[in-house]
Amino acid sequence: MGKIVSIHSFRGGTGKSNTTANLAAQAALAGKRVGVVDTDIQSPGIHVLFGLDENSMGRTLNDFLHGQCEIKEVAHPVGERAATEKDAEGRKKLAGTNLWLIPSSIRGREISRVLREGYDVNRLNEGLQNLISDMKLDYLFIDTHPGLNEETLLSIAISDILLIILRPDNQDFQGTAVTVDIARSLDVTNLLLMVNKAVPNKYDYNDLKQQIENAYKAPLTGILPLSFDMADNASKDLFSLRFPDHDWSKELRRVAAAVLEVK
Amino acid sequence: MPGLFDRLQNQIEDKRREGGITALDLADLPPALRKIMRLMLRQLQMNYPQLCEAMDGMPENERLSRADLDRSLDTLTQQAWLTRLGEGAKAVYKVNLKAKSGSTLASGIWSALDDKLKK
Numbered sequence: 001m002g003k004i005v006s007i008h009s010f011r012g013g014t015g016k017s018n019t020t021a022n023l024a025a026q027a028a029l030a031g032k033r034v035g036v037v038d039t040d041i042q043s044p045g046i047h048v049l050f051g052l053d054e055n056s057m058g059r060t061l062n063d064f065l066h067g068q069c070e071i072k073e074v075a076h077p078v079g080e081r082a083a084t085e086k087d088a089e090g091r092k093k094l095a096g097t098n099l100w101l102i103p104s105s106i107r108g109r110e111i112s113r114v115l116r117e118g119y120d121v122n123r124l125n126e127g128l129q130n131l132i133s134d135m136k137l138d139y140l141f142i143d144t145h146p147g148l149n150e151e152t153l154l155s156i157a158i159s160d161i162l163l164i165i166l167r168p169d170n171q172d173f174q175g176t177a178v179t180v181d182i183a184r185s186l187d188v189t190n191l192l193l194m195v196n197k198a199v200p201n202k203y204d205y206n207d208l209k210q211q212i213e214n215a216y217k218a219p220l221t222g223i224l225p226l227s228f229d230m231a232d233n234a235s236k237d238l239f240s241l242r243f244p245d246h247d248w249s250k251e252l253r254r255v256a257a258a259v260l261e262v263k
Numbered sequence: 264m265p266g267l268f269d270r271l272q273n274q275i276e277d278k279r280r281e282g283g284i285t286a287l288d289l290a291d292l293p294p295a296l297r298k299i300m301r302l303m304l305r306q307l308q309m310n311y312p313q314l315c316e317a318m319d320g321m322p323e324n325e326r327l328s329r330a331d332l333d334r335s336l337d338t339l340t341q342q343a344w345l346t347r348l349g350e351g352a353k354a355v356y357k358v359n360l361k362a363k364s365g366s367t368l369a370s371g372i373w374s375a376l377d378d379k380l381k382k
Contacts (some may be wrong), residue, residue: 001305108380116373118365121283125360129307150363153286158304185290187297 010175044104090242221258282343283361
């Protein structure tokens with residue numbers, strides 16, 4: 001059975017979607033069959049990193065949740081699409097890989113409909129599990145809404161691996177403690193941590209690693225630097241593919257290796 | 264006019280819609296019940312022999328005895344956190360997650376928003 005990898009952060013702005021998209025891309029380049037689901041129904045965004053917009057998106061997770069299609073029909077073949085990329089050098093490298101994106105709708109009316117009417121959580125879970133079996137996925141990456149809501153808690157409860165992203169910031173440190181507690185009480189077996197947006201040359205890598213691992217009793221898989229280059233990329237492309245020699249990309253690959261090493 | 268089977272099926276669906284467990288509730292369950300629920304969340308549905316087989320495949324210190332498994336299944340079914348279809352060895356269990364309820368904002372607010380979004 002394929003593994004579910006949930007990417008979570010207690011607070012917004014930690015780089016969750018960017019990390020999720022880049023990790024999924026690295027896994028696909030390593031020859032794995034990979035799905036990425038955007039369960040951030042209230043504020044979806046990961047589709048941008050894969051070059052989709054409102055017009056090119058077609059069917060979405062929202063259509064599936066409203067019973068209008070099967071989950072397989074929502075899976076956009078990123079690997080196929082990559083071959084036709086013109087402006088995104090990074091994404092172009094995904095040509096021929098087995099990578100699918102299940103986006104959430106970016107249409108205002110669809111977002112408001114889910115918020116107004118709610119949805120059947122059983123259907124969401126069944127969709128995720130069926131996606132793994134139907135598409136024969138090795139990994140299903142779930143990009144979650146920050147903080148704790150129904151989708152996020154479900155994704156934590158069903159995950160084989162939970163990667164929590166935090167910045168070196170006291171608000172993030174406290175929030176992460178909450179998520180770690182909940183993950184432990186839901187018996188998540190593989191809990192991994194990642195620091196993002198660390199001011200370069202400010203922290204001693206080993207000190208920060210030890211401090212965080214002692215605080216949360218979970219392995220820190222990488223410390224990714226705060227980067228103007230990353231900000232300049234503005235989610236237009238998959239950074240680790242476009243700039244593979246950048247420090248951010250090297251550290252991201254370290255995190256990807258840790259995820260793929262989990263048995 | 265709906266037949267007996269349809270009516271029973273509707274009753275089961277109604278029960279599923281009314282009850283159900285939230286992901287947060289899972290955290291408060293006793294370990295044995297949580298173990299079954301986590302397994303069921305991934306497998307979606309299992310019959311009794313499959314559940315026994317899954318238990319037998321677990322490390323010895325995590326395994327539930329048959330008696331504990333039976334008791335746990337009864338509790339989960341009574342709470343409507345698992346739905347049981349059929350009886351005995353042929354019974355199939357399905358997890359029942361509570362539906363995410365819609366917003367409690369006044370409906371006028373949503374209509375106004377819809378009107379704006381139409382433009």
